[in-house]
Amino acid sequence: MNPTDDNDFAWPEILAAFADGELDASTADMVRRRIREDKMAQVELEGQLAFSACHQIAWQRVQPELPQERQWTALWRAIDRELSTAAVANRDRRRTPWFRRGLLGLLITVPTTVVAAAVMAVCLPHSPPPMPTDGWSSEMVAEVFRAAEMTDIHLLSVRDADVAQFVVGVAPLETDLPLVNSQDVRLEEAPVTWDPVESGLKPDEAGAPLILTPSVRSR
Amino acid sequence: MRIIMASKPVADARTEQEMLTRLRNGDRSVMNELFVRHRAACYRVAYRLLGNEADALDAVQNAFIKAFTHVDAFEGRSSFKTWLLRVVSNAALDLGRQRGRREERGLIDVLDQVNEVSSHQGDPGVQLDRDDLRSLLDQALKQLSEAQRRTFVLHVDGGLSYRELAEVLDVSIGTVMSRLFYARRKLRAFLADRWPR
Numbered sequence: 001m002n003p004t005d006d007n008d009f010a011w012p013e014i015l016a017a018f019a020d021g022e023l024d025a026s027t028a029d030m031v032r033r034r035i036r037e038d039k040m041a042q043v044e045l046e047g048q049l050a051f052s053a054c055h056q057i058a059w060q061r062v063q064p065e066l067p068q069e070r071q072w073t074a075l076w077r078a079i080d081r082e083l084s085t086a087a088v089a090n091r092d093r094r095r096t097p098w099f100r101r102g103l104l105g106l107l108i109t110v111p112t113t114v115v116a117a118a119v120m121a122v123c124l125p126h127s128p129p130p131m132p133t134d135g136w137s138s139e140m141v142a143e144v145f146r147a148a149e150m151t152d153i154h155l156l157s158v159r160d161a162d163v164a165q166f167v168v169g170v171a172p173l174e175t176d177l178p179l180v181n182s183q184d185v186r187l188e189e190a191p192v193t194w195d196p197v198e199s200g201l202k203p204d205e206a207g208a209p210l211i212l213t214p215s216v217r218s219r
Numbered sequence: 220m221r222i223i224m225a226s227k228p229v230a231d232a233r234t235e236q237e238m239l240t241r242l243r244n245g246d247r248s249v250m251n252e253l254f255v256r257h258r259a260a261c262y263r264v265a266y267r268l269l270g271n272e273a274d275a276l277d278a279v280q281n282a283f284i285k286a287f288t289h290v291d292a293f294e295g296r297s298s299f300k301t302w303l304l305r306v307v308s309n310a311a312l313d314l315g316r317q318r319g320r321r322e323e324r325g326l327i328d329v330l331d332q333v334n335e336v337s338s339h340q341g342d343p344g345v346q347l348d349r350d351d352l353r354s355l356l357d358q359a360l361k362q363l364s365e366a367q368r369r370t371f372v373l374h375v376d377g378g379l380s381y382r383e384l385a386e387v388l389d390v391s392i393g394t395v396m397s398r399l400f401y402a403r404r405k406l407r408a409f410l411a412d413r414w415p416r
Contacts, residue, residue, distance in 0.1 A: 016403065020381070061377050062352045086284075
């Protein structure tokens, strides 16, 4: 039987809350009224009250023993020590301006990265150049190595004293300026790290080195 | 009909409010006072949730450090004790999860004790002593789900009202009523055969 059909609570739960003295006055009155009217509810309440009391007593009987004073003292010291450390750390962090912390980070990070990169470059074994898988032709070998385009250079600032040294005008060359091609390069001594024959590449009979251009690499 | 739970007056609320204001202003001398005031309730809750003294002390330590470090997070909607017990129960449950293996071992030990006690129950003059009772109740508590156990312990050992439990656990009062009701029913069923008569 549920005397509180118009709310979400089940009667046994309300009864338990009533036995705990947790209901507000009006709800408690409602429970009392219901108990007066319903003999079964009265029996249920007596059972609940007896259980609550017994339960409470049992629970109190076996309350965990509290630590001794020396244990509390040790515990407090540990807490205090931890809080002091945290407070000092926080204070130090507040004292250092953010831009100084950032600068410090950069000072530490950049040299470390540079050194690490240098060490890796020296110590790690050099891997062979990537091999073209198809489309190898003499035209590619003869491709011009372009050092820079006109648009690759940006002048950010120029000292007044240097302005007079600049030649102002159109580019002196209207065509590309080849700096070197494969015929200009002869490899006299180099460690053999891979066998071009085994790899399926046929070197030029004149002994010209195989020069793999970025355009070939990207294929 | 809407059920509203009776609220209990908060003792020394004003004094505590002053202490918290001082604490927020950097006066660390009040920390010890707050620690002494609430340490016993915190310990009882942690002990019930963890089942041993060493872990309970660790949980209390973690909880006070967290509470004092993040005191700005306390908005004052409940009493400081209520908020603190929530922090303690969180710390205890976290620790319990971390030390699950130890808890399993403890569970086996307790089960052995319970079985031993149960086998002597028919003998006249054999009474459970306090330690046995404590073990029995610890074992009974382990029958509950984590949510039920936490609610029950905060109510019985932490002394929190239904309303405070609802605030601490961020659930409705109906959920609190339900958890407590079913927790007790489970406990009663478990203890029925084992309780000394």
